Amino acid sequence: xxxxxxxxxxxxxxxxxxxxxxxxxxxxxxxxxxxxxxxxxxxxxxxxxxxxxxxxxxxxxxxxxxxxxxxxxxxxxxxxxxxxxxxxxxxxxxxxxxxxxxxxxxxxxxxxxxxxxxxxxxxxxxxxxxxxxxxxxxxxxxxxxxxxxxxxxxxxxxxxxxxxxxxxxxxxxxxxxxxxxxxxxxxxxxxxxxxxxxxxxxxxxxxxxxxxxxxxxxxxxxxxxxxxxxxxxxxxxxxxxxxxxxxxxxxxxxxxxxxxxxxxxxxxxxxxxxxxxxxxxxxxxxxxxxxxxxxxxxxxxxxxxxxxxxxxxxxxxxxxxxxxxxxxxxxxxxxxxxxxxxxxxxxxxxxxxxxxxxxxxxxxxxxxxxxxxxxxxxxxxxxxxxxxxxxxxxxxxxxxxxxxxxxxxxxxxxxxxxxxxxxxxxxxxxxxxxxxxxxxxxxxxxxxxxxxxxxxxxxxxxxxxxxxxxxxxxxxxxxxxxxxx
Numbered sequence: 469x470x471x472x473x474x475x476x477x478x479x480x481x482x483x484x485x486x487x488x489x490x491x492x493x494x495x496x497x498x499x500x501x502x503x504x505x506x507x508x509x510x511x512x513x514x515x516x517x518x519x520x521x522x523x524x525x526x527x528x529x530x531x532x533x534x535x536x537x538x539x540x541x542x543x544x545x546x547x548x549x550x551x552x553x554x555x556x557x558x559x560x561x562x563x564x565x566x567x568x569x570x571x572x573x574x575x576x577x578x579x580x581x582x583x584x585x586x587x588x589x590x591x592x593x594x595x596x597x598x599x600x601x602x603x604x605x606x607x608x609x610x611x612x613x614x615x616x617x618x619x620x621x622x623x624x625x626x627x628x629x630x631x632x633x634x635x636x637x638x639x640x641x642x643x644x645x646x647x648x649x650x651x652x653x654x655x656x657x658x659x660x661x662x663x664x665x666x667x668x669x670x671x672x673x674x675x676x677x678x679x680x681x682x683x684x685x686x687x688x689x690x691x692x693x694x695x696x697x698x699x700x701x702x703x704x705x706x707x708x709x710x711x712x713x714x715x716x717x718x719x720x721x722x723x724x725x726x727x728x729x730x731x732x733x734x735x736x737x738x739x740x741x742x743x744x745x746x747x748x749x750x751x752x753x754x755x756x757x758x759x760x761x762x763x764x765x766x767x768x769x770x771x772x773x774x775x776x777x778x779x780x781x782x783x784x785x786x787x788x789x790x791x792x793x794x795x796x797x798x799x800x801x802x803x804x805x806x807x808x809x810x811x812x813x814x815x816x817x818x819x820x821x822x823x824x825x826x827x828x829x830x831x832x833x834x835x836x837x838x839x840x841x842x843x844x845x846x847x848x849x850x851x852x853x854x855x856x857x858x859x860x861x862x863x864x865x866x867x868x869x870x871x872x873x874x875x876x877x878x879x880x881x882x883x884x885x886x887x888x889x890x891x892x893x894x895x896x897x898x899x900x901x902x903x904x905x906x907x908x909x910x911x912x913x914x915x916x917x918x919x920x921x922x923x924x925x926x927x928x929x930x931x932x933x934x935x936x937x938x939x940x941x942x943x944x945x946x947x948x949x950x951x952x953x
Contacts, residue, residue, distance in 0.1 A: 529698045531750070532930060534571035534603055535857060536866035537843065539933045540942050541827065542783060543835020548700060548748045550741060550780055552709070554755040554771045555787030559825050560845050561754040562588055563856050564787075565707045566596060568752055570603040572703040573612070573628055579647075579702035581630040583640050585711035586754075590633050599856040602846065637712030641736040644704060644751075648740060654701055654748040657687060661695035664688075701748040708754035709733075710772040730774025737780045757786065784831040790824040793842060793861065795868055796877055796896070808847050814901045814909070816850030822858060823847055841865065860903040863926055870938060871945035882917075884925075885932065885941060891918040 530545030539545050546568075555561055565582070566589065572580045584590060593609055600607065607628065614627025634640065652663040662683065665671045667690055675691050683692035706712075714732035744751065756772045769786075771778055778784065792802070792809060801810040801819075808821040823845040829837050844861035847854060867873035867882070875881045877896040884890065894902075894917055902913040902925050914922035932938045 531575055531577070531700050531703070532571065532934065534567055534574070535843070535859075535862050536926075536929055536933060536938070537841035537862055537869065538827075539930075540866070540869070540938060541785065541829050541832075541839045541841050543832060544933065544936070544939060546700070546703070546750045546752070547834055548745045548750055549782035549834060550744060551750065551752045551783045551785075552755050552771070552777070552781040553752070553785050553787060553827075554757045555825070556757050556789065558823075559787035559789055560843070560857070561787065562586060562592075562707055563599070563845065565589075565705050565752065565754055566592075566599050567603060567856050568703070569629060569705055570600055570605045572700075573607060574603065574605055575699070577700050577703045579630070579651075580628065581632065581702070581704045583632045583634055583704070583706045585634060585637075585640075585709075585713075586707050587633060587635075587711075589631075589707065595854050595856075598849075598853045602855045602857070602859065635711075635713050637714050637732055638736070640706065640712065641739055645739045647702070648743045648747050648749065651701060651747050651749075652693070653690075653746045654695060654698070655687075656698060657683070661698045663693045663695045664690040665693065667691050699748075700750055702750070704749060704751045706751065706753035708756065709777060710754075710756040729772070730776065733773050733780075734776040737776055741780050753781075778831075781831065782833045783829065783835075785827050785829050788826045788828075790826050790842070793824050793844060795842060795865055812897065813850035814897065814904050818850035820849050821847040822861075841869075859926060860900050863903050863929065864899065866929060866938075869945060870941035871948065872941065884928070885937060887923070887928075888920065892916070 528547055530539075530542070530547050532545045533539055533542060542551075553561055553564055569580060569582055582589065589596070596609065596612075600609075600612075610625055612628050613631050614623055614629075615625040616622065617624050632640075632643075652665040655662050655664055665675060665679070667684070671691055675693060679691040679693050684690055712729070712732070714728055716728055716732070740751070743749075755777070757769045758772060760768055760770055771784070791807075802808075803810060803821070806821075808823055810819045810821055813820045825843050825845065827841045827843060829839045831837055832839075842861075842865050844858040846856060846858040849855050864873065867884075870885075872883050872885060873880060874883075875893065880894045880896070880899060882890045882894060894913075898913050898916060901909045905913070910924060911922045929938070932941075
């Protein structure tokens with residue numbers, strides 16, 4: 469009896485519980501059974517063998533959109549998922565597509581593809597140059613889109629962006645489905661990221677000794693190669709879903725074109741959607757908002773492409789045109805002829821022209837839906853160049869929405885989280901210089917505001933968002949506003 473008591477041991481609740489049980493059985497020791505520990509260990513073992521080992525969601529590293537408020541609306545940035553932006557004409561959908569393309573270049577996403585079904589990007593090289601400048605991308609158009617030898621058709625300069633001016637919708641889905649089949653899965657195991665390639669002769673010849681054979685024995689079939697990070701493998705941009713022309717459209721009655729497109733998406737979206745997360749691929753598509761005829765109750769507009777496109781989109785954002793900015797007192801001159809707002813420039817001699825849009829997250833399976841943001845379109849700078857989204861206005865709205873800014877254009881009180889107290893209030897133009905000005909201008913503004921250690925405001929705020937602090941500040945500011953109301 470004493471011998472039995474001496475050998476009774478309790479197995480701890482950890483991933484090694486199965487091995488402990490086997491050891492105890494082999495040695496004749498008694499085991500205190502723990503159902504939860506046994507179940508977790510069993511699930512872990514089966515999952516590893518089947519190659520479906522679960523990863524904690526917080527380990528995924530979202531890619532910044534390049535805009536503070538859009539990062540907040542997305543829930544931290546772009547994850548491997550499907551995003552859809554919908555709006556009427558002149559709601560900056562193509563501008564957004566180009567801006568996110570440039571941001572993907574800035575952060576070094578390995579594969580970036582731009583499917584131009586609208587056909588507008590090919591003839592917008594000056595506009596793309598301006599957006600590159602606005603987004604701080606130090607790269608030429610030749611480096612972005614590459615250059616081919618006219619005689620051989622081979623690349624002289626390899627493209628950073630795979631650009632496809634296309635009209636037939638099936639070609640996009642055929643292409644992406646094949647890319648997904650060939651690309652490796654990207655998995656997190658024990659704090660390390662791995663690329664898991666299919667174990668084929670072609671892949672073995674290409675990879676050589678770079679793979680770790682021990683990983684396939686422990687965690688499932690494939691060629692396991694260490695990955696440098698947990699970032700996206702690919703960023704695919706579609707401009708736009710509505711402009712995709714199904715091949716069967718030419719054979720159908722014109723009156724049935726809407727149902728043809730709906731069936732088209734219903735057929736092809738399942739081919740690509742299920743593997744986006746495993747492959748760490750983000751798809752960002754633009755869409756059109758159309759009026760619902762005779763609508764009296766409920767929504768007055770809907771997105772093109774049918775329900776399947778809406779259901780498969782993890783995040784859907786609607787853009788709406790606005791006459792002027794919501795947040796700050798209107799003091800600028802308004803040009804009624806071209807419906808733009810004029811404001812003194814800090815990047816040249818003259819005035820900048822702006823338009824406004826409001827965005828709302830109507831669906832967000834990755835974060836919180838219902839968030840709103842305002843953006844200012846930089847229609848023209850002092851030199852007459854279109855510059856895309858205005859980084860300055862984005863900065864101001866973010867500061868206000870996160871409770872780090874109060875006051876009006878003439879007296880703006882700043883309380884930047886993580887920075888020493890800023891003793892002096894700023895005015896609108898000082899803040900504009902701090903965001904858009906040269907290094908010398910930014911340092912001058914910091915000195916005027918009594919900041920002992922000058923810093924780049926926008927860069928600092930992006931770090932705030934990346935750390936998760938921006939999200940907590942935004943939620944706290946919203947809760948405080950609700951409590952006050």
